[in-house]
Amino acid sequence: MKFRSLLLACAIAALPQIAYAQDADKADKKVEKPEAAADIPAPTVSVSKHSGRFGGQTISYKAIAGETYLKDKDGKPLASIYSTSYIKEGKVDPNRPVIFLYNGGPGSGSLWLHMGAFGPKRVAIPSDARDDGAPPYPIVDNPESLLDVGDLVFIDPVGTGFSRALGKKDPKDYWGVTKDAKSIAEFIRLWLAEHGRWNAPKFIGGESYGTTRSAALLNELEGTYNDVSVNGVILISTILDFAAGADTPGNEMTHILNVPSMAATAWYHNKVANRTATVEEFVAQARTFAAGPYATALLKGNALGAEERASVRAELSRFTGLSETFLDRADLRVLPGRFYKELLRDRGLTVGRLDSRYTGVDYDSAGEEPDNDPSFYGIDGAYAAAMNSYARETLGFKTSHDYISIGGVRGWDWKLESAGRDQEVYMNVAPYIGKGLRENSGLRIFVGQGYYDFATPFFAAEYSLSRTGMPKDGRIQFHYYESGHMMYVREDDLRKLSADVRQFIRAR
Structure with a gap:
């Protein structure tokens, strides 16, 4: 296999430097046929209660593993978004933040941040850059989870995880920079309404292409009259300016x-x-x-x-x-x-x-x-096994669908809506971050980068977030880790990342 195909799958569609969170060459390429409208069942939801110790605090919480349907104006279900929400038990504190998290790809489920970094359980793999070997993989308590500072919602976009189009809806209607951001913005609005959290502090965060999604999502949430204002954006392994990092002849x-x-x-x-x-x-x-x-x-x-x-x-x-x-x-x-x-x-x-x-x-x-x-092949088996085992057995989510870890989307639309012809060849979502900072004085940006990451190089992240239009008032903060793209696979960096993000959230 030529390595160029790996770059195509893991980095970009058409440009090798667009960062994929993980290797789509090892993806489950199964494409499920959409259900007929009459066959669409009610959303599947599983609720369970748990307790754990996070950030030095004992927290009782409920886990909601389930589907949220995106619908048309007539109430017809169009797509199912699978998410896992962790909500602290007891009376809702109006000052308690909600943290929405997702991974990248595009085409990756949220299992990496969920089972590797911030969920209440994680899969333990070697910390010293050795491969994960064969199962069973230990699924252990994760004291580094952020449940002590906020409620957590892990989101799988359409075509990833258990999320999918419904009825005769074409899933490609959700596969694009702007299309994807609109669907996640719709999910967030639905979640806030269902759980009564519209006035809660809000953080959005993603890894790899998830940082691209975060910028586009910020624009969808704050760029309309029906704003959902955001307190902070968490960018982990950042890719915003796709042209600057394109491995094409003539690009210096x-x-x-x-x-x-x-x-x-x-x-x-x-x-x-x-x-x-x-x-x-x-x-x-x-x-x-x-x-x-x-x-x-x-x-x-x-x-x-x-x-x-x-x-x-x-x-x-x-x-x-x-x-x-x-x-x-x-x-x-x-x-x-x-x-x-x-x-x-x-x-x-x-x-x-x-x-x-x-x-x-x-x-x-x-x-x-x-x-x-x-x-990638050194960690993928452990994460896939852990996510399937945890969701189906521990959380009790019942489904006949496969969990798509990576690679469930094809033909991604890289054009930004209403951005003009230039954006077809120069796709850069960093200006969305600058606009958000200029128009929301309470917005802050967390940037976490691994020194050994070539998918989203740290110098490229620094470059994209230091251009014209970015306020120079200290609201963008950088943190560095002695590991790579998924810095949390190294336990010392998991602890550091958790502490850094926890401090970022508390400082709102």
């Missing part, structure tokens, strides 16, 4: 934005000559080089002089761990796929894309790009 920005991630990876795997600096210090040096001498050299193109080229090549080699000979042949421009293969070629290993701490062994160690992403 992708090379500039990837250098600090390459530097972190080279540092981690001991491919740095003098490894005296910490990873934070080393990537700080790499940022300065990438935005300065390296960017200048790339923008000069064929006008770059021999002396300057030699100087930049030497520094690029120092930061990336790649030989000057290889960099010279690549014309100082190394796409991530080639980096994964080349960095540890002398050891017969490739590094991961979602988390470059992981390593894998390919069929052919002399190849151009890796066969697969060891940082």
Whole structure:
């Protein structure tokens, strides 16, 4: 299998750098036929009661695993959104936040954040970048869950998890940047009305493409006359500006934005000559080089002089761990796929894309790009098993439908509604964040990034959130972790992420 197909499935549709939360090549590609209108049953809902200790507090809560139907103006069901809500028992505190969470893809269910980071139970997998092995996988209490600071709602968009179109409704009507955001906004409004929480503090958050969804969703919630104002947006492994990170010939920005991630990876795997600096210090040096001498050299193109080229090549080699000979042949421009293969070629290993701490062994160690992403196949089995077991057995959700972990959507519409022709080739939702901050003085943005993440490089997130239109008043805060795309697979970073997000919510 060519690794380019993995990039297509896990990164973007048509552009390799658009971030997928996980590898759709291993997806369940089963497409279920929609029910006829007369065959649509009532929504399935399971309610159970539980107790646990979270953030140092004992919390009694009810879990609602169930379907919410999106309907047309005549009340006809069009789609079913599966969600899992965790609501603290007792009288509702009007100051208690509601936190809406989802993953990315597009086409990924919310199992990763649910069973990995913030749900009351999580699946325990190796913390040191080893693969998850075979079942049974331990499903354990998660004291890092955010239930002490708010009620949690994990959402699976149409085509993911147990969510699906109903009757003769075409699921593609929900598969697009704006279409998807509208459906999730509708779900949130329905949830707030059902549970009497319209005036509660509200946070929305997602991972990977879920950060793209968050920006578009913010626009749908706050950009109408029937506003749902938001207190905070939680962006985990951020991708907003799709053109800047597109691995296409002639785009120099992708090379500039990837250098600090390459530097972190080279540092981690001991491919740095003098490894005296910490990873934070080393990537700080790499940022300065990438935005300065390296960017200048790339923008000069064929006008770059021999002396300057030699100087930049030497520094690029120092930061990336790649030989000057290889960099010279690549014309100082190394796409991530080639980096994964080349960095540890002398050891017969490739590094991961979602988390470059992981390593894998390919069929052919002399190849151009890796066969697969060891940082995805190293965790996917555990999460799929845990989510199915937990939802069906512990929460008692009864269904004949498969849980779609990743890859349940096809033909995603990347155009932004009413954005004009330019958005067909330059898809950037970061301006939605800037607009939200300018028009809502109470809005704050949390950004969590892993140093070893190539799906959504941390320097690209910094770049997209520092452009014109972003207020410079400290309401965007960055946090960094010594792991990759799903930083919570490393237990130290799970604890740090939980503490950072908990503090962000409390500081509203």
